[in-house]
Amino acid sequence: MKNIIATIGLIFTSSVLFANDGGIAAIKVDQIKMRETAIKEGKEVVVKKIAHPHFTIRFEGGEAKKLQQILPSQVSVITSIYPEIAKDFNESFKTLGIFSEASKAATGKGIIISCSDATLNDEGNKVIKTGKSVCTINIEGYAKDESPSDNFGDLQPFDPKNNCSK
Numbered sequence: 648m649k650n651i652i653a654t655i656g657l658i659f660t661s662s663v664l665f666a667n668d669g670g671i672a673a674i675k676v677d678q679i680k681m682r683e684t685a686i687k688e689g690k691e692v693v694v695k696k697i698a699h700p701h702f703t704i705r706f707e708g709g710e711a712k713k714l715q716q717i718l719p720s721q722v723s724v725i726t727s728i729y730p731e732i733a734k735d736f737n738e739s740f741k742t743l744g745i746f747s748e749a750s751k752a753a754t755g756k757g758i759i760i761s762c763s764d765a766t767l768n769d770e771g772n773k774v775i776k777t778g779k780s781v782c783t784i785n786i787e788g789y790a791k792d793e794s795p796s797d798n799f800g801d802l803q804p805f806d807p808k809n810n811c812s813k
Contacts, residue, residue, distance in 0.1 A: 715762035723736065742762075
């Protein structure tokens with residue numbers, strides 16, 4: 648009987664760990680417009696409008712740690728299941744989302760800025776520091792029936808005074 652209960656507990660814990668039971672702090676804006684521009688005759692001109700972007704920008708090391716320090720921590724069920732790693736998790740995994748719904752002026756878009764200086768072990772119960780900050784900026788466009796906020800998990804309010812650490 649103990650083995651059955653332990654197995655059920657393991658299955659439940661595993662399914663919880665892989666569920667979308669987390670979220671990020673996010674800022675909703677009226678619109679996000681993307682433009683490729685060029686300088687012609689001393690003035691910036693639009694070369695191309697980008698309605699449905701799919702871009703990833705990655706940078707690491709150097710002073711990337713400074714960006715990591717000012718971003719709010721991700722919210723994850725992992726810190727509830729393993730409270731002993733909450734401090735390290737909150738210091739290591741930082742993310743901020745910016746999004747707009749589709750409007751007459753622009754398509755819906757989401758920007759996710761993430762930095763971390765760690766990974767989780769396979770069981771998800773240990774934060775392993777890597778020694779350098781790696782940051783990504785993802786920019787995604789969305790179809791009319793999609794909402795950028797769907798990809799952010801449980802939206803958290805963003806308050807720079809309370810969410811950012813030094």
